[in-house]
Amino acid sequence: MKLLLVYRILLVIFLSLTAASIAxxxxxxxxxDDMCxxxxxxxxxxxxxxxxxxxxYVVNCNSSIPYLSALDNLEVLxxxxxxxxxxxxMQKISNCSQTKSVDLRTTPxxxxxxxxxxxxxxxxxxVMMGDHDNVLTACSTMCSKFDTTTTVSIQRSNRCVGLSCCETTIPHYLQSYSMNLTSLERHMGGxxxxxxxxxxxxxSIEGSRLSHQSSVAEGSSYAHTSLLWTISDVDQLQVTCCDKNNRKGYGRIVDMGNGTTTNTWKCHYYESSAGNPYLIDGCDDYRSVSEECSRCEDRGGYCHYDTTYDVDDYIYNSKFTCGVYRGYIYEESRSSRxxxxxxxxxxxxxxxxxxxxITYMLYKMIKKTKIKRRxxxxxxxxxxxxxxxxxxAYPSLIDKTILFTSRELEKATNNFSENRILGRGGQGTVYxxxxxxGRIVAVKKSKIIDESQLQQFINEVVVLSQVSHRNVVKLLGCCLETDVPLLVSEFVPNxxxxxxxxNGTDELPMSLNMRLQVATEVAGALAYLHSATSTPxxxxxxxxxxxxxxxxHRAKVSDFGTSLFVSIDQSHLTTLVKGTFGYLDPEYFQSSQFTEKSDVYSFGVVLVELLTGERPxxxxxxxxxxxxxxxFLLAMEEGRVMSxxxxxxIKEGTRDELLVVANLAMRCLNLNGKYRPTMKEVATELENIRTIRIPSIVQSSIKPIMYGEELFMLMSGESTSTFLSSGNTITQ
Structure with missing residues (x-):
């Protein structure tokens, strides 16, 4: 009986300890409640x-399913x-037109x-695009048969490799995007x-267990998406990190990847620990962050980390200090000092x-060696x-390129002051x-992150070094002895x-003559690049x-970071698709084969912008x-292009003049590249249009513009009908 009583007492103690551990x-x-x-x-x-x-962070638990009410009631998994x-x-995007994502820009x-x-x-x-329709990333697939009702399940044993399914990484910083989907059959005419x-x-891609109504498997319209969350300086006052002195948490600076930072708070978390480290009674044990922190605490100090992270918790740099609190003022620990x-x-x-x-003898030699090595x-x-x-490879191209020193350019830009910035782009910042x-210059500070961007910078140096044209931005030199490479070119002020x-930057709008002048100068510059340089x-x-x-108001073509040299015997190049949505040649986007006619298509869009004043x-x-x-092409086909x-x-030009220019733009936008004119032909026709402006005595001999089915057949490359050229000439 005594033995049984002892056993019962031990059992009660064990159950009590277990209950306390669970609690x-x-x-x-x-x-x-912590469960939904x-x-x-x-x-x-x-x-x-x-x-x-x-x-x-409010969660609504509706029918045992948790939803984030502030984020369009997204289901929490x-x-x-x-x-x-x-x-x-999150719902998949399957709309053929451009569709916006859930916007997180005002959220944490x-x-x-x-x-x-x-x-x-x-x-x-x-195609995934940013706020200004710039292409962030893209993905293309191929299908052995056009069976659009069949999709490929994403499983560990069969990752997306391009056959009916493809995958890629997303940009470093992303709070909103839009998606543009196109069908392979749509390009083929169906x-x-x-x-x-x-x-x-x-x-989820690796085959984790899916929720009751969401999956990334075949036939599902939802997918699992992970959002990174942050806690602001104000909200961190509610976060105790297992201890009222916040000894287990740390503030951090998050680099958002787009030139901005935000402050956030994070508690130390260990997978073996039970409970929630963001609550004062949420942790079952405490371990110091590092040995230096343990030594600091043994001396009665306070561990402080000044750490910069990127948006996905990768450390940029971290600085540790040991201090104590004296009243409300943080001071470095006396014992540490x-x-x-x-x-x-x-x-x-x-x-x-x-x-x-030995200091005096080695000083000058060490200084020179350090500078040289750096x-x-x-x-x-x-x-x-x-x-x-x-x-x-091209000795005649780069011999005249000036190599500037870092001190020269720091002095020229006032140490790259923010008020000297002319603009920011995908490849760098221009000062x-x-x-x-006394020369005014533009200094481009590149964002060299990987080898491909480095190749673009050197490519731009090589391209601009061989170009000598009044309508192309002139390269003055570069600097390679700084932490990031610098490109120095002439300054274009307008x-x-x-x-x-x-954007209405002019007090007076651009006249028709000015627009034709810009179009002629850009066409001449492209014709020069295509045919007049030693290497096209x-x-x-x-x-x-x-x-x-x-x-x-003279035009100058700039930004050659994505340009390519082409051998004279090459008719096209197969490359990764690069360009800007709205200007991109559909034939190049579909085949990845870039030709000189792809530049002609992009120029055609610019010419239509000049005629209509509308965005691409x-x-x-x-x-x-x-x-x-x-x-524009639909308006030409339906005979309402003047509208x-x-x-x-319309105010400054005659109908015949404008139809001649519109006809030239239509030829540049032909869906079949071989039916587009060369840039040399475009430049010649624009020059004739500017100088002649279609005199009235010639107007009667010009063949009327074509509309309807005849024009549609012409644009598809299925007819040999004539196009209206400048002046009184008709070209085949």
Missing amino acids: AAVYAKPGC GNVRIPFPFGIGANCSVNEW RVDLGNQTVTVN FVYSKSHNRFVFEGCGNA GGICGSAFLVDEN TSLGVILGVSISIGVLFLVA RERFFKRNGGLLLTQQQK KGMLVD GTLYDHLH IYHRDIKTTNILLDDK ISLTSFGENRSLATH IFDAMV
Whole structure:
């Protein structure tokens, strides 16, 4: 009996300890539920308004299914405190027209790069675009048969490799995007289904267990997407990190990847620990972050980390200090300062005995060696070896290129001051500077992140070094001895053609003569690049933002970062698709084969912009009218092209003059590249239009413009009907 009583007592003690251990695993605030169905909702999220850190983290539990009410009621599938992510059920995009994503720009959430993949299922192309219709990434598939009802399931054993399904990474910084899907059958002339595109969590791709109504398997319209969440300085006051002194948490600076940063707060998290580290009673144990932190605490100090992270929790840099709180003022620990002073004093005393005798003799030699090595290191890292190889291959092209020193350019740009910035682009930032000889220049500071961007910079140096044309921005030199390479070119003071057409930068609108002059000069510059240089050059990104205007409104073509040299015996190049949506040649986008006629297509879009004053991609129109090129061709086919011209153009030009220019633009936009004119032919016709302006005595001999089915057949390359040329000539 006594033995049985002892056993019962031990059993009660064991069960009590077990219950206490279980009770210690706290995940939600007091009085709040931490489970909704099978999904755990830990703080800073909470079920109900008073259970979360702020309104963005409120979760509604409806029929045992959790939803984020502030984010369009997205279904919550999982909250990961270690990765600081929340996985939600997000609808796939399957609309053929451009479709916007869920906008996170005003929220504390971003789409996680390290946890998501961009996936496209179907037969065709999917293009992800940013806020200004710039292409962020794209994915294309091929199908053995045009069976658009069949998709490929994403399983570990069969990843998307391009057959009916493809996948790629997403950009570093992403809070909103739009998707443009096109069907492979639509390009071939049929109706076609555009398939579906979506961001999907990497764990879902690898075959993790899916929720009851969402999956990335065949036939599903939803996918698992992971969002990274942050906690602001204000909200961190509610976060105790297991201890009221916040000893287990740290503030951090998050680099958003787009030139901005934000402050956030994170608690230390260990997978073996039960409970929630974001609550004062949510942790069952405590371990110091590092040995230096343990030593600091043993001396009565306080561990402080000043760490910069990117959006996916990768450390940029971290600085540790040991301090104490005195009132409300943070001070460095006295014991830490004392220890550091002793160490420094002893080290300096010993070092002086050995260094005094040799310091004077080695000073100058060491200084020169360090400067030389630093310059050599930067020179190699910034593409100096590539430039040397290009110089050997094209010795006549780069001999006259000036290599500027870093001190010259720092002085010219006032140490790259923010108020000297002329503009920012995908490849770098451009600063205005003044050299010691008084010349005003533009200094382009590149964003060299990987080898492909480094190749673009060296490519731009090589391209511009051989170009000598009054309508092409002149390269003055470069600097490779800085942390990032610098490109120095002439300064063009009057902004971009895009700003003059669409942003109202002029007090007076552009006249018809001015528009024809700009078109003629750009066409002449492209004709020069295509046929007059020793090695033909394809620009590959002709658009109004890459056309600058000087103080006399003369056009200058700029931004050769994506340009290519072409051997004379080559008719086309097979490349990765690069360019700007709205200007991109459909034939090049479909075949990945770039020819000189692809530049002609992009110029045709610029010419239509000059005639209509409209943007290449409309933000207000839908369907076929969204693309300016398609809108223009339909207007030509239906005989109503005059109705879409800019009021200034109609006021200053005659109907016959405008139809001649419109006919030339239509030829440039022919869907079949072989039926487009060369840039040399375009430049000649524009020059004739400017000088002749179609005298009335010649107008009667001009063949009327064609509309309807005849024009449609011509645009498809199925007819040999004639096009109307400038003056009184008709070309085949």
